[in-house]
Amino acid sequence: MLAALRTHGALSRGELARRVGLSRTTLSEITAQLLQRGAIIVADTDAATRAGSGRPAERLALDPGSGQFLGVDFGHRRVHVAVADASHEVVAQGVERYPDDTPWADRLAIAFALIDRISRETGVHYGALQSVGIGVPGPYTGAGAGGPAVNWKARLAPEGVDTAFTERFDAPVIVDNNTRLAALAEAINRPDAVDNLIYLRLSDGVGGGLVVSGRLVTGSRGFAGELGHVTANPSGAPCRCGKRGCLETIASVPAILRACAATGADIETLDDLAEAVAKGDPAVDAVLREIGSAVGRVLGAAAMTLNPREVVLGGEIVRIAPVLLEQAAATLRYELYSIPSDQPHIVRAAQLTDSDGALGAIAAIFHQSPLLAGYPDPAASAETAPQRRSAQ
């Protein structure tokens, strides 16, 4: 019904009933609920265009100003907010940056200010929010259950994130690791939803997410998918987690920039790296290949364990330095040689999920929605796909 209103604009109850194949009685009950919830509005009547006689019929439309779903993605250095309407379409979004060391209380304040600003600028309001999805960096325990979050060293635990949002919006709140949510968004955002997928994101940190047998995997305590802390080099550099040579010490964006700079190249930022890659600097290329190989080995062990249909590598740096992806793919191919060669293990960057982290949080809400309980039901996938594409 919501999709019909989205596609066709304002419709009378009679037109709507015909389009969705429901009786007038059933349809009236549902529209009453949707009107009450603020998801739809009475746009006008058909008096102007009406040919016949009788009382003019009300025409219903989606309320474009009524945010129904709020997705919030806290990165190490920015928060991203997206608002979707009743038909799962993203109707407003925004980003606010902050320094890496910003305390969580401040991050929350920044997020709330951004949410207010979006409302002011776009007219969207939050009075009828159905649910809020929140992605946080680092492992999050008690995922979906509002349990405490745990973080390493210098990283502050985002405890209380859920209650802060629950109090503010009086709506159900789901909090989970943002990379895991991105994995879910990846799996859903396919022509055919993917039942088995490994997702790895190279960013300020290195994180992963798993979809196994059609379900987002949290593990026994919410730590599943922590591929950034699989040991890639047993005698490697100390990691912030306390171990040595974790993949994150090799393949996080800061680690990659440092390793490239150590060749003597003038590289401090991703832009510098892009320039070196464009130039074809052979020393930088060799370093990137070595890093890609480490990524491929860790992905290989995970893929030998899980036999996924797809392995997805995300992060802005993967687009800046495609050789990372190429080398990871080549190494992964070798690591999976034990499995007959007709096993398609594609490695590819996740453009949309990268650039728009809040979509993962929104996907998580939809995933929890009774509407999508049957995920990876193709119907569910079809339902969420449009709003994701529309955000491009």
Add this chain to the structure above:
Amino acid sequence: MLAALRTHGALSRGELARRVGLSRTTLSEITAQLLQRGAIIVADTDAATRAGSGRPAERLALDPGSGQFLGVDFGHRRVHVAVADASHEVVAQGVERYPDDTPWADRLAIAFALIDRISRETGVHYGALQSVGIGVPGPYTGAGAGGPAVNWKARLAPEGVDTAFTERFDAPVIVDNNTRLAALAEAINRPDAVDNLIYLRLSDGVGGGLVVSGRLVTGSRGFAGELGHVTANPSGAPCRCGKRGCLETIASVPAILRACAATGADIETLDDLAEAVAKGDPAVDAVLREIGSAVGRVLGAAAMTLNPREVVLGGEIVRIAPVLLEQAAATLRYELYSIPSDQPHIVRAAQLTDSDGALGAIAAIFHQSPLLAGYPDPAASAETAPQRRSAQ
């Protein structure tokens, strides 16, 4: 009802109805079906012990001679068969050995002869089989769907195993990798069924199985859990799969025996190894620790990926050389250091599952049974636990 008959022996329909809390009508319908299926028999009447007047009541009992579930475990060097009755109790079993290079046609003939011999010796019959579970070595694709099996080099593909059994017994047949089935048996065979578990078995080969979110994981093409072919040493010895330094080249029983013999110790068999371990040979101990460490690293990568509640290490050699388990546990502890220390990751040998592979195949049948559709429902776990214990 079957459990009541198992516990109390023969009971009249009236006694049975009272014990299980069903109406006489409902109970009569069910007993009629069970009688027809051959699961229960009319044992006698209560004429001898009856106090009142009237027609003597029939007393029903489990038919101990009616095999309802057949589990078959094909190893590289032996086939193990177990038969369970209607109450899931193992009522007969047997083992037959064969050389490693025995073709599959011969293995099937040996298994059928063993099944016949068990019938002759124990009086169990297979006329009323409900289903057959079969474990095979190596990865098995299309698990549970009767798809083709794939094996590496010198290993013959057990294609047609399912149809051979279907034709012979006219019952549904489930075929899967035997180590994966052992993982399932491990997960079910707990006071509380384990939702998240990694199982690794060191044997002629090295194989694994995963239970994730309460489900046995097969992966996109049936290769999930192939931990034996995760690279443990990138520059290691060639593996039969075509790669180098797979865990199997280090931690299979033949590889372990070879490495121990290379110290100069007189070790050819597991018995020789047991003697060297008992003696406390320090060179052998050092080799075993190094191997245990490799096992722990591979398990660590898998456990960082999946965050299981339990990691189980199986195989006769783990009991012969406990240091393998100790070192693997120590290494695993380090590899999981990134995860807060309250995460219990226990490594322990799976004695029963090791010695009795056919139980995994039988567990798989029960798992598929409508009775256990709710696995890991505690009721299901309680239902299957007794037969496993009774087999000790």
